Amino acid sequence: MPVLHAKPQAPTDDKRWKIVETRMRRMGDRPAALIEALHAAQEAFGYLDTDALNYVGDTLGVPHSRVYGVATFYSFFTLKPQGEHTCVVCTGTACYINGAKDILSGLEKALHVKPRQTTADNKISVLTARCVGSCSLAPAVIIDGEVKGKVNVDDLVAQLEAM
Numbered sequence: 001m002p003v004l005h006a007k008p009q010a011p012t013d014d015k016r017w018k019i020v021e022t023r024m025r026r027m028g029d030r031p032a033a034l035i036e037a038l039h040a041a042q043e044a045f046g047y048l049d050t051d052a053l054n055y056v057g058d059t060l061g062v063p064h065s066r067v068y069g070v071a072t073f074y075s076f077f078t079l080k081p082q083g084e085h086t087c088v089v090c091t092g093t094a095c096y097i098n099g100a101k102d103i104l105s106g107l108e109k110a111l112h113v114k115p116r117q118t119t120a121d122n123k124i125s126v127l128t129a130r131c132v133g134s135c136s137l138a139p140a141v142i143i144d145g146e147v148k149g150k151v152n153v154d155d156l157v158a159q160l161e162a163m
């Protein structure tokens with residue numbers, strides 16, 4: 001009888017993991033899906049932390065060392081936000097239509113940061129993600145892991161400036 005291995009558990013019950021899981025499953029949960037899966041995780045969360053790298057590796061049957069090797073080799077992967085706080089702006093279709101572009105330009109104007117950059121005082125890192133799974137709340141951002149919906153640019157800037 002073949003030994004069945006338990007499916008690795010997502011690091012948290014954050015529903016964005018479902019998006020990543022679906023992408024991995026569609027690719028057959030195989031090692032060849034590694035780059036695609038890392039992209040999916042980065043798009044969902046804005047960056048790849050250790051838990052994300054290990055989970056993707058475990059799901060696809062890729063050794064952690066190889067996952068790290070790939071994630072650090074390609075410059076389009078970000079392993080961690082540099083700032084004290086992260087603001088991930090969703091640029092998926094629903095959010096884009098509902099003003100994600102205005103949010104990004106508002107952040108650039110007020111805080112002088114573009115996506116994948118951190119403010120000069122190292123307080124806020126701005127990242128983008130493609131659909132964070134809260135389309136009904138578009139435009140959505142995630143501040144330090146917490147989803148904020150129906151975002152108003154001025155309120156967002158005020159909130160970030162107060163951090």
Ligand code: FES
Pocket residue numbers: 090091092093094095096130131132133134135136138140
């Ligand atoms: S497009 Fe932004 S949450 Fe889905």
